[in-house]
Amino acid sequence: GEDVEQSLFLSVREGDSSVINCTYTDSSSTYLYWYKQEPGAGLQLLTYIFSNMDMKQDQRLTVLLNKKDKHLSLRIADTQTGDSAIYFCAESSYYGGATNKLIFGTGTLLAVQP
Amino acid sequence: DGGITQSPKYLFRKEGQNVTLSCEQNLNHDAMYWYRQDPGQGLRLIYYSQIVNDFQKGDIAEGYSVSREKKESFPLTVTSAQKNPTAFYLCASSSFSGNEQFFGPGTRLTVL
Numbered sequence: 001g002e003d004v005e006q007s008l009f010l011s012v013r014e015g016d017s018s019v020i021n022c023t024y025t026d027s028s029s030t031y032l033y034w035y036k037q038e039p040g041a042g043l044q045l046l047t048y049i050f051s052n053m054d055m056k057q058d059q060r061l062t063v064l065l066n067k068k069d070k071h072l073s074l075r076i077a078d079t080q081t082g083d084s085a086i087y088f089c090a091e092s093s094y095y096g097g098a099t100n101k102l103i104f105g106t107g108t109l110l111a112v113q114p
Numbered sequence: 115d116g117g118i119t120q121s122p123k124y125l126f127r128k129e130g131q132n133v134t135l136s137c138e139q140n141l142n143h144d145a146m147y148w149y150r151q152d153p154g155q156g157l158r159l160i161y162y163s164q165i166v167n168d169f170q171k172g173d174i175a176e177g178y179s180v181s182r183e184k185k186e187s188f189p190l191t192v193t194s195a196q197k198n199p200t201a202f203y204l205c206a207s208s209s210f211s212g213n214e215q216f217f218g219p220g221t222r223l224t225v226l
Contacts, residue, residue: 044217102215
């Protein structure tokens with residue numbers, strides 16, 4: 001079945017780059033997403049990548065997709081303390097029609113040390 | 115300001131009571147979703163609705179009910195049949211194709 005896996009925790013120093021990894025199982029996924037969740041808050045869509053792309057860059061964020069290995073990564077350059085949050089990877093699959101169902105990973109807690 | 119609002123932010127319920135969580139959006143989105151989040155877990159889909167007066171069960175619909183009488187609103191009722199209702203509930207909305215789902219701030223439900 002569909003499954004998305006992430007490591008639970010990542011600690012980096014302020015100013016370093018962070019790389020958060022994710023593996024997924026549904027090879028038919030059309031889009032793959034990265035969401036950010038701060039404590040007690042909803043999810044903020046950071047970026048997403050279409051499955052026929054290898055890379056997408058958006059300011060400090062770089063998404064890499066290896067479709068062969070079903071591996072997705074999010075690189076945050078010059079990580080700041082404000083980047084401390086839980087990051088969720090999600091894959092899309094069609095669910096009972098046109099609706100795009102998202103399958104979420106368990107989230108990676110990013111802790112940025114000053 | 116366009117967005118998704120959820121109320122209340124915190125909700126306490128006694129066992130055996132039904133409670134209704136509110137979700138409203140002014141993004142003119144066709145589709146709306148309810149997810150449940152438990153500690154250390156990803157989000158799980160409870161119900162979704164693609165258009166007014168229509169909704170479908172997600173992966174964990176048992177013990178929950180929804181309605182979609184207006185495009186802007188998608189309330190979720192947690193019934194007494196839900197065995198373990200304490201969780202963080204998130205509402206989301208998207209255009210019909212759902213490529214980008216936007217989330218509300220969530221409601222934390224605690225059963226006493």
